[in-house]
Amino acid sequence: MIVLFTDFGLNDPYVGQMHAVFAREAPGVPVIDLFHSVPAFNIRAGAYLLPAYARDFPPGTVFVCVVDPGVGGVRRPVMLQADRRWYVGPDNGLFEMVRRRATEHECRVIRWRPSRLSASFHGRDLFAPVAARLARGEIPDAAPAELTAPSDIPWPEDLAEIIHIDQYGNGISGLRATTLSTEQAIRAGGEVLKYARVFSEVPPGTAFWYENANGLVEIAVNGGSAAARLGLRPGDPLTLIQP
Structure with a gap:
Protein backbone atom coordinates (compact mmCIF):
# COMPACT_ATOMS: atom_id res chain seq x y z
CA MET A 1 0.00 0.00 0.00
CA GLU A 146 20.95 9.98 10.16
CA LEU A 147 18.07 12.39 9.71
CA THR A 148 18.99 16.05 9.96
CA ALA A 149 17.65 17.41 13.24
CA PRO A 150 15.57 20.60 12.97
CA SER A 151 17.39 23.62 14.35
CA ASP A 152 15.26 26.63 13.45
CA ILE A 153 12.62 26.77 16.24
CA PRO A 154 11.72 24.58 19.24
CA TRP A 155 10.33 21.13 18.41
CA PRO A 156 8.90 19.89 21.73
CA GLU A 157 7.57 16.37 22.22
CA ASP A 158 4.05 17.81 22.05
CA LEU A 159 3.23 21.08 20.31
CA ALA A 160 0.67 23.33 22.00
CA GLU A 161 -0.28 25.00 18.76
CA ILE A 162 -2.96 24.75 16.07
CA ILE A 163 -1.39 22.89 13.15
CA HIS A 164 -4.39 22.24 10.89
CA ILE A 165 -7.92 23.53 10.33
CA ASP A 166 -10.26 20.93 8.85
CA GLN A 167 -13.22 21.63 6.58
CA TYR A 168 -15.57 21.90 9.57
CA GLY A 169 -13.44 24.62 11.13
CA ASN A 170 -12.06 22.36 13.86
CA GLY A 171 -8.56 23.27 15.01
CA ILE A 172 -6.24 20.26 15.25
CA SER A 173 -3.26 20.70 17.54
CA GLY A 174 0.12 19.05 17.92
CA LEU A 175 -0.76 17.88 21.43
CA ARG A 176 -1.38 14.21 22.13
CA ALA A 177 -4.50 14.05 24.28
CA THR A 178 -2.93 11.43 26.54
CA THR A 179 -0.57 14.11 27.87
CA LEU A 180 -3.49 16.11 29.32
CA SER A 181 -6.02 15.55 32.07
CA THR A 182 -9.68 15.88 31.15
CA GLU A 183 -9.90 18.28 34.09
CA GLN A 184 -7.62 20.73 32.30
CA ALA A 185 -8.96 23.72 30.42
CA ILE A 186 -7.32 25.20 27.33
CA ARG A 187 -7.18 28.86 26.37
CA ALA A 188 -7.63 29.28 22.61
CA GLY A 189 -8.57 32.37 20.67
CA GLY A 190 -9.15 34.34 23.87
CA GLU A 191 -11.59 31.84 25.38
CA VAL A 192 -11.11 29.23 28.09
CA LEU A 193 -12.42 25.89 26.86
CA LYS A 194 -13.34 22.84 28.91
CA TYR A 195 -13.07 19.20 27.87
CA ALA A 196 -15.94 17.19 26.44
CA ARG A 197 -15.80 13.61 25.19
CA VAL A 198 -18.07 14.20 22.17
CA PHE A 199 -19.91 17.10 20.54
CA SER A 200 -23.30 16.15 21.98
CA GLU A 201 -22.05 16.62 25.54
CA VAL A 202 -22.11 20.40 25.15
CA PRO A 203 -24.93 22.74 24.05
CA PRO A 204 -25.06 23.86 20.40
CA GLY A 205 -22.70 26.74 19.75
CA THR A 206 -20.41 25.84 22.65
CA ALA A 207 -16.66 25.72 22.10
CA PHE A 208 -14.70 22.91 23.80
CA TRP A 209 -11.69 20.65 23.41
CA TYR A 210 -11.70 16.90 22.91
CA GLU A 211 -9.51 13.98 21.87
CA ASN A 212 -10.01 13.44 18.17
CA ALA A 213 -10.10 10.03 16.51
CA ASN A 214 -6.35 10.16 15.92
CA GLY A 215 -5.38 10.93 19.50
CA LEU A 216 -4.74 14.68 19.13
CA VAL A 217 -6.28 17.55 21.06
CA GLU A 218 -8.80 19.30 18.84
CA ILE A 219 -10.68 22.56 19.35
CA ALA A 220 -14.28 22.45 18.17
CA VAL A 221 -17.69 24.10 18.37
CA ASN A 222 -20.83 21.99 18.53
CA GLY A 223 -22.65 22.72 15.29
CA GLY A 224 -20.26 25.46 14.24
CA SER A 225 -16.74 26.45 13.21
CA ALA A 226 -14.10 26.92 15.88
CA ALA A 227 -11.92 28.70 13.31
CA ALA A 228 -14.64 31.30 12.69
CA ARG A 229 -15.79 31.59 16.30
CA LEU A 230 -12.31 31.84 17.84
CA GLY A 231 -10.37 33.21 14.87
CA LEU A 232 -8.08 30.17 14.82
CA ARG A 233 -5.32 29.76 12.24
CA PRO A 234 -2.40 27.33 11.94
CA GLY A 235 0.38 28.54 14.21
CA ASP A 236 -1.92 29.94 16.89
CA PRO A 237 -0.78 28.93 20.39
CA LEU A 238 -2.80 27.02 22.96
CA THR A 239 -2.37 27.71 26.67
CA LEU A 240 -2.89 24.82 29.06
CA ILE A 241 -4.63 25.75 32.31
CA GLN A 242 -3.91 23.46 35.23
CA PRO A 243 -6.93 22.09 37.10
Missing part, protein backbone atom coordinates in the same frame (compact mmCIF):
# COMPACT_ATOMS: atom_id res chain seq x y z
CA ILE A 2 1.21 3.51 -0.87
CA VAL A 3 -0.07 6.49 1.12
CA LEU A 4 0.23 10.13 0.07
CA PHE A 5 0.77 12.90 2.63
CA THR A 6 1.36 16.34 1.08
CA ASP A 7 0.60 20.05 1.07
CA PHE A 8 -0.36 19.93 -2.63
CA GLY A 9 -4.10 20.55 -2.27
CA LEU A 10 -6.53 19.12 -4.81
CA ASN A 11 -7.03 22.03 -7.20
CA ASP A 12 -3.85 21.48 -9.22
CA PRO A 13 -2.50 18.54 -11.25
CA TYR A 14 0.23 17.48 -8.79
CA VAL A 15 -1.67 14.70 -7.01
CA GLY A 16 -2.85 13.28 -10.33
CA GLN A 17 0.69 13.27 -11.66
CA MET A 18 1.84 11.32 -8.59
CA HIS A 19 -0.92 8.77 -9.16
CA ALA A 20 0.17 8.40 -12.78
CA VAL A 21 3.66 7.39 -11.61
CA PHE A 22 2.25 4.80 -9.24
CA ALA A 23 -0.01 3.37 -11.95
CA ARG A 24 3.01 3.02 -14.22
CA GLU A 25 5.60 1.86 -11.70
CA ALA A 26 3.49 -0.17 -9.25
CA PRO A 27 0.33 -1.28 -11.06
CA GLY A 28 -2.16 -2.98 -8.78
CA VAL A 29 -0.73 -1.50 -5.57
CA PRO A 30 -3.44 0.42 -3.66
CA VAL A 31 -2.79 4.17 -3.36
CA ILE A 32 -4.43 6.11 -0.54
CA ASP A 33 -4.76 9.91 -0.49
CA LEU A 34 -4.41 10.48 3.25
CA PHE A 35 -3.59 14.19 3.47
CA HIS A 36 -3.19 16.86 0.81
CA SER A 37 -4.08 19.79 3.08
CA VAL A 38 -1.02 20.03 5.32
CA PRO A 39 -0.57 23.81 5.72
CA ALA A 40 1.50 24.93 2.73
CA PHE A 41 5.27 24.93 3.31
CA ASN A 42 4.70 24.16 7.02
CA ILE A 43 7.18 21.36 7.67
CA ARG A 44 6.71 21.42 11.43
CA ALA A 45 2.92 21.11 11.21
CA GLY A 46 3.34 18.15 8.88
CA ALA A 47 5.85 16.55 11.25
CA TYR A 48 3.37 16.54 14.14
CA LEU A 49 0.40 15.44 12.01
CA LEU A 50 2.21 12.54 10.33
CA PRO A 51 2.69 10.09 13.23
CA ALA A 52 -0.87 10.61 14.46
CA TYR A 53 -2.42 9.82 11.09
CA ALA A 54 0.05 7.09 10.09
CA ARG A 55 -0.29 5.00 13.22
CA ASP A 56 -3.17 2.78 12.08
CA PHE A 57 -1.66 1.72 8.75
CA PRO A 58 -0.29 -1.83 8.60
CA PRO A 59 3.37 -2.86 8.45
CA GLY A 60 4.75 -2.61 4.94
CA THR A 61 2.88 0.60 4.14
CA VAL A 62 4.93 3.11 2.13
CA PHE A 63 4.24 6.77 2.90
CA VAL A 64 5.21 9.37 0.32
CA CYS A 65 5.48 12.61 2.26
CA VAL A 66 6.03 15.88 0.44
CA VAL A 67 6.09 19.18 2.29
CA ASP A 68 9.20 20.44 0.58
CA PRO A 69 9.76 24.19 0.27
CA GLY A 70 13.48 23.50 -0.22
CA VAL A 71 13.00 21.24 -3.25
CA GLY A 72 15.97 21.44 -5.61
CA GLY A 73 18.22 22.82 -2.88
CA VAL A 74 20.70 21.22 -0.49
CA ARG A 75 18.25 19.12 1.55
CA ARG A 76 18.70 15.39 0.96
CA PRO A 77 16.10 12.90 -0.30
CA VAL A 78 15.66 10.12 2.26
CA MET A 79 13.72 6.98 3.03
CA LEU A 80 13.08 6.16 6.66
CA GLN A 81 12.00 2.74 7.88
CA ALA A 82 10.22 3.15 11.22
CA ASP A 83 8.21 0.47 13.00
CA ARG A 84 8.09 -1.61 9.80
CA ARG A 85 6.69 1.21 7.64
CA TRP A 86 8.55 3.22 5.00
CA TYR A 87 8.53 7.02 4.77
CA VAL A 88 9.92 8.60 1.60
CA GLY A 89 10.51 12.32 1.27
CA PRO A 90 12.81 15.27 2.01
CA ASP A 91 15.25 15.36 4.92
CA ASN A 92 13.96 18.67 6.21
CA GLY A 93 12.39 17.79 9.57
CA LEU A 94 9.21 16.26 8.18
CA PHE A 95 10.07 12.85 9.69
CA GLU A 96 11.36 14.16 13.02
CA MET A 97 8.39 13.13 15.17
CA VAL A 98 8.02 9.78 13.40
CA ARG A 99 11.66 9.10 14.26
CA ARG A 100 11.30 10.17 17.89
CA ARG A 101 8.19 8.09 18.52
CA ALA A 102 9.30 4.94 16.69
CA THR A 103 10.48 1.93 18.68
CA GLU A 104 12.97 1.22 15.90
CA HIS A 105 14.06 3.15 12.84
CA GLU A 106 16.66 3.24 10.08
CA CYS A 107 17.31 6.12 7.70
CA ARG A 108 18.93 6.02 4.26
CA VAL A 109 19.84 8.80 1.84
CA ILE A 110 18.45 7.99 -1.61
CA ARG A 111 21.18 7.72 -4.23
CA TRP A 112 19.00 6.28 -7.00
CA ARG A 113 18.03 8.82 -9.64
CA PRO A 114 15.57 8.61 -12.54
CA SER A 115 16.55 9.43 -16.10
CA ARG A 116 14.56 12.65 -15.79
CA LEU A 117 14.61 14.67 -12.58
CA SER A 118 13.04 18.09 -12.62
CA ALA A 119 14.40 20.71 -10.24
CA SER A 120 11.03 21.54 -8.72
CA PHE A 121 8.92 18.34 -8.59
CA HIS A 122 10.85 15.66 -6.74
CA GLY A 123 7.53 14.31 -5.47
CA ARG A 124 6.68 13.06 -8.94
CA ASP A 125 10.16 12.39 -10.34
CA LEU A 126 12.03 10.94 -7.35
CA PHE A 127 9.90 10.16 -4.30
CA ALA A 128 7.03 8.52 -6.19
CA PRO A 129 9.19 6.05 -8.18
CA VAL A 130 11.24 5.23 -5.07
CA ALA A 131 8.03 4.53 -3.16
CA ALA A 132 6.76 2.38 -6.03
CA ARG A 133 9.93 0.29 -5.87
CA LEU A 134 9.61 -0.16 -2.13
CA ALA A 135 5.97 -1.19 -2.55
CA ARG A 136 7.14 -3.81 -5.09
CA GLY A 137 9.58 -5.18 -2.53
CA GLU A 138 12.70 -3.62 -4.05
CA ILE A 139 15.23 -1.45 -2.22
CA PRO A 140 16.52 1.43 -4.36
CA ASP A 141 20.17 2.41 -4.10
CA ALA A 142 20.64 4.31 -0.83
CA ALA A 143 23.27 4.91 1.85
CA PRO A 144 22.80 4.68 5.65
CA ALA A 145 22.48 8.09 7.27
Whole structure:
Protein backbone atom coordinates (compact mmCIF):
# COMPACT_ATOMS: atom_id res chain seq x y z
CA MET A 1 0.00 0.00 0.00
CA ILE A 2 1.21 3.51 -0.87
CA VAL A 3 -0.07 6.49 1.12
CA LEU A 4 0.23 10.13 0.07
CA PHE A 5 0.77 12.90 2.63
CA THR A 6 1.36 16.34 1.08
CA ASP A 7 0.60 20.05 1.07
CA PHE A 8 -0.36 19.93 -2.63
CA GLY A 9 -4.10 20.55 -2.27
CA LEU A 10 -6.53 19.12 -4.81
CA ASN A 11 -7.03 22.03 -7.20
CA ASP A 12 -3.85 21.48 -9.22
CA PRO A 13 -2.50 18.54 -11.25
CA TYR A 14 0.23 17.48 -8.79
CA VAL A 15 -1.67 14.70 -7.01
CA GLY A 16 -2.85 13.28 -10.33
CA GLN A 17 0.69 13.27 -11.66
CA MET A 18 1.84 11.32 -8.59
CA HIS A 19 -0.92 8.77 -9.16
CA ALA A 20 0.17 8.40 -12.78
CA VAL A 21 3.66 7.39 -11.61
CA PHE A 22 2.25 4.80 -9.24
CA ALA A 23 -0.01 3.37 -11.95
CA ARG A 24 3.01 3.02 -14.22
CA GLU A 25 5.60 1.86 -11.70
CA ALA A 26 3.49 -0.17 -9.25
CA PRO A 27 0.33 -1.28 -11.06
CA GLY A 28 -2.16 -2.98 -8.78
CA VAL A 29 -0.73 -1.50 -5.57
CA PRO A 30 -3.44 0.42 -3.66
CA VAL A 31 -2.79 4.17 -3.36
CA ILE A 32 -4.43 6.11 -0.54
CA ASP A 33 -4.76 9.91 -0.49
CA LEU A 34 -4.41 10.48 3.25
CA PHE A 35 -3.59 14.19 3.47
CA HIS A 36 -3.19 16.86 0.81
CA SER A 37 -4.08 19.79 3.08
CA VAL A 38 -1.02 20.03 5.32
CA PRO A 39 -0.57 23.81 5.72
CA ALA A 40 1.50 24.93 2.73
CA PHE A 41 5.27 24.93 3.31
CA ASN A 42 4.70 24.16 7.02
CA ILE A 43 7.18 21.36 7.67
CA ARG A 44 6.71 21.42 11.43
CA ALA A 45 2.92 21.11 11.21
CA GLY A 46 3.34 18.15 8.88
CA ALA A 47 5.85 16.55 11.25
CA TYR A 48 3.37 16.54 14.14
CA LEU A 49 0.40 15.44 12.01
CA LEU A 50 2.21 12.54 10.33
CA PRO A 51 2.69 10.09 13.23
CA ALA A 52 -0.87 10.61 14.46
CA TYR A 53 -2.42 9.82 11.09
CA ALA A 54 0.05 7.09 10.09
CA ARG A 55 -0.29 5.00 13.22
CA ASP A 56 -3.17 2.78 12.08
CA PHE A 57 -1.66 1.72 8.75
CA PRO A 58 -0.29 -1.83 8.60
CA PRO A 59 3.37 -2.86 8.45
CA GLY A 60 4.75 -2.61 4.94
CA THR A 61 2.88 0.60 4.14
CA VAL A 62 4.93 3.11 2.13
CA PHE A 63 4.24 6.77 2.90
CA VAL A 64 5.21 9.37 0.32
CA CYS A 65 5.48 12.61 2.26
CA VAL A 66 6.03 15.88 0.44
CA VAL A 67 6.09 19.18 2.29
CA ASP A 68 9.20 20.44 0.58
CA PRO A 69 9.76 24.19 0.27
CA GLY A 70 13.48 23.50 -0.22
CA VAL A 71 13.00 21.24 -3.25
CA GLY A 72 15.97 21.44 -5.61
CA GLY A 73 18.22 22.82 -2.88
CA VAL A 74 20.70 21.22 -0.49
CA ARG A 75 18.25 19.12 1.55
CA ARG A 76 18.70 15.39 0.96
CA PRO A 77 16.10 12.90 -0.30
CA VAL A 78 15.66 10.12 2.26
CA MET A 79 13.72 6.98 3.03
CA LEU A 80 13.08 6.16 6.66
CA GLN A 81 12.00 2.74 7.88
CA ALA A 82 10.22 3.15 11.22
CA ASP A 83 8.21 0.47 13.00
CA ARG A 84 8.09 -1.61 9.80
CA ARG A 85 6.69 1.21 7.64
CA TRP A 86 8.55 3.22 5.00
CA TYR A 87 8.53 7.02 4.77
CA VAL A 88 9.92 8.60 1.60
CA GLY A 89 10.51 12.32 1.27
CA PRO A 90 12.81 15.27 2.01
CA ASP A 91 15.25 15.36 4.92
CA ASN A 92 13.96 18.67 6.21
CA GLY A 93 12.39 17.79 9.57
CA LEU A 94 9.21 16.26 8.18
CA PHE A 95 10.07 12.85 9.69
CA GLU A 96 11.36 14.16 13.02
CA MET A 97 8.39 13.13 15.17
CA VAL A 98 8.02 9.78 13.40
CA ARG A 99 11.66 9.10 14.26
CA ARG A 100 11.30 10.17 17.89
CA ARG A 101 8.19 8.09 18.52
CA ALA A 102 9.30 4.94 16.69
CA THR A 103 10.48 1.93 18.68
CA GLU A 104 12.97 1.22 15.90
CA HIS A 105 14.06 3.15 12.84
CA GLU A 106 16.66 3.24 10.08
CA CYS A 107 17.31 6.12 7.70
CA ARG A 108 18.93 6.02 4.26
CA VAL A 109 19.84 8.80 1.84
CA ILE A 110 18.45 7.99 -1.61
CA ARG A 111 21.18 7.72 -4.23
CA TRP A 112 19.00 6.28 -7.00
CA ARG A 113 18.03 8.82 -9.64
CA PRO A 114 15.57 8.61 -12.54
CA SER A 115 16.55 9.43 -16.10
CA ARG A 116 14.56 12.65 -15.79
CA LEU A 117 14.61 14.67 -12.58
CA SER A 118 13.04 18.09 -12.62
CA ALA A 119 14.40 20.71 -10.24
CA SER A 120 11.03 21.54 -8.72
CA PHE A 121 8.92 18.34 -8.59
CA HIS A 122 10.85 15.66 -6.74
CA GLY A 123 7.53 14.31 -5.47
CA ARG A 124 6.68 13.06 -8.94
CA ASP A 125 10.16 12.39 -10.34
CA LEU A 126 12.03 10.94 -7.35
CA PHE A 127 9.90 10.16 -4.30
CA ALA A 128 7.03 8.52 -6.19
CA PRO A 129 9.19 6.05 -8.18
CA VAL A 130 11.24 5.23 -5.07
CA ALA A 131 8.03 4.53 -3.16
CA ALA A 132 6.76 2.38 -6.03
CA ARG A 133 9.93 0.29 -5.87
CA LEU A 134 9.61 -0.16 -2.13
CA ALA A 135 5.97 -1.19 -2.55
CA ARG A 136 7.14 -3.81 -5.09
CA GLY A 137 9.58 -5.18 -2.53
CA GLU A 138 12.70 -3.62 -4.05
CA ILE A 139 15.23 -1.45 -2.22
CA PRO A 140 16.52 1.43 -4.36
CA ASP A 141 20.17 2.41 -4.10
CA ALA A 142 20.64 4.31 -0.83
CA ALA A 143 23.27 4.91 1.85
CA PRO A 144 22.80 4.68 5.65
CA ALA A 145 22.48 8.09 7.27
CA GLU A 146 20.95 9.98 10.16
CA LEU A 147 18.07 12.39 9.71
CA THR A 148 18.99 16.05 9.96
CA ALA A 149 17.65 17.41 13.24
CA PRO A 150 15.57 20.60 12.97
CA SER A 151 17.39 23.62 14.35
CA ASP A 152 15.26 26.63 13.45
CA ILE A 153 12.62 26.77 16.24
CA PRO A 154 11.72 24.58 19.24
CA TRP A 155 10.33 21.13 18.41
CA PRO A 156 8.90 19.89 21.73
CA GLU A 157 7.57 16.37 22.22
CA ASP A 158 4.05 17.81 22.05
CA LEU A 159 3.23 21.08 20.31
CA ALA A 160 0.67 23.33 22.00
CA GLU A 161 -0.28 25.00 18.76
CA ILE A 162 -2.96 24.75 16.07
CA ILE A 163 -1.39 22.89 13.15
CA HIS A 164 -4.39 22.24 10.89
CA ILE A 165 -7.92 23.53 10.33
CA ASP A 166 -10.26 20.93 8.85
CA GLN A 167 -13.22 21.63 6.58
CA TYR A 168 -15.57 21.90 9.57
CA GLY A 169 -13.44 24.62 11.13
CA ASN A 170 -12.06 22.36 13.86
CA GLY A 171 -8.56 23.27 15.01
CA ILE A 172 -6.24 20.26 15.25
CA SER A 173 -3.26 20.70 17.54
CA GLY A 174 0.12 19.05 17.92
CA LEU A 175 -0.76 17.88 21.43
CA ARG A 176 -1.38 14.21 22.13
CA ALA A 177 -4.50 14.05 24.28
CA THR A 178 -2.93 11.43 26.54
CA THR A 179 -0.57 14.11 27.87
CA LEU A 180 -3.49 16.11 29.32
CA SER A 181 -6.02 15.55 32.07
CA THR A 182 -9.68 15.88 31.15
CA GLU A 183 -9.90 18.28 34.09
CA GLN A 184 -7.62 20.73 32.30
CA ALA A 185 -8.96 23.72 30.42
CA ILE A 186 -7.32 25.20 27.33
CA ARG A 187 -7.18 28.86 26.37
CA ALA A 188 -7.63 29.28 22.61
CA GLY A 189 -8.57 32.37 20.67
CA GLY A 190 -9.15 34.34 23.87
CA GLU A 191 -11.59 31.84 25.38
CA VAL A 192 -11.11 29.23 28.09
CA LEU A 193 -12.42 25.89 26.86
CA LYS A 194 -13.34 22.84 28.91
CA TYR A 195 -13.07 19.20 27.87
CA ALA A 196 -15.94 17.19 26.44
CA ARG A 197 -15.80 13.61 25.19
CA VAL A 198 -18.07 14.20 22.17
CA PHE A 199 -19.91 17.10 20.54
CA SER A 200 -23.30 16.15 21.98
CA GLU A 201 -22.05 16.62 25.54
CA VAL A 202 -22.11 20.40 25.15
CA PRO A 203 -24.93 22.74 24.05
CA PRO A 204 -25.06 23.86 20.40
CA GLY A 205 -22.70 26.74 19.75
CA THR A 206 -20.41 25.84 22.65
CA ALA A 207 -16.66 25.72 22.10
CA PHE A 208 -14.70 22.91 23.80
CA TRP A 209 -11.69 20.65 23.41
CA TYR A 210 -11.70 16.90 22.91
CA GLU A 211 -9.51 13.98 21.87
CA ASN A 212 -10.01 13.44 18.17
CA ALA A 213 -10.10 10.03 16.51
CA ASN A 214 -6.35 10.16 15.92
CA GLY A 215 -5.38 10.93 19.50
CA LEU A 216 -4.74 14.68 19.13
CA VAL A 217 -6.28 17.55 21.06
CA GLU A 218 -8.80 19.30 18.84
CA ILE A 219 -10.68 22.56 19.35
CA ALA A 220 -14.28 22.45 18.17
CA VAL A 221 -17.69 24.10 18.37
CA ASN A 222 -20.83 21.99 18.53
CA GLY A 223 -22.65 22.72 15.29
CA GLY A 224 -20.26 25.46 14.24
CA SER A 225 -16.74 26.45 13.21
CA ALA A 226 -14.10 26.92 15.88
CA ALA A 227 -11.92 28.70 13.31
CA ALA A 228 -14.64 31.30 12.69
CA ARG A 229 -15.79 31.59 16.30
CA LEU A 230 -12.31 31.84 17.84
CA GLY A 231 -10.37 33.21 14.87
CA LEU A 232 -8.08 30.17 14.82
CA ARG A 233 -5.32 29.76 12.24
CA PRO A 234 -2.40 27.33 11.94
CA GLY A 235 0.38 28.54 14.21
CA ASP A 236 -1.92 29.94 16.89
CA PRO A 237 -0.78 28.93 20.39
CA LEU A 238 -2.80 27.02 22.96
CA THR A 239 -2.37 27.71 26.67
CA LEU A 240 -2.89 24.82 29.06
CA ILE A 241 -4.63 25.75 32.31
CA GLN A 242 -3.91 23.46 35.23
CA PRO A 243 -6.93 22.09 37.10
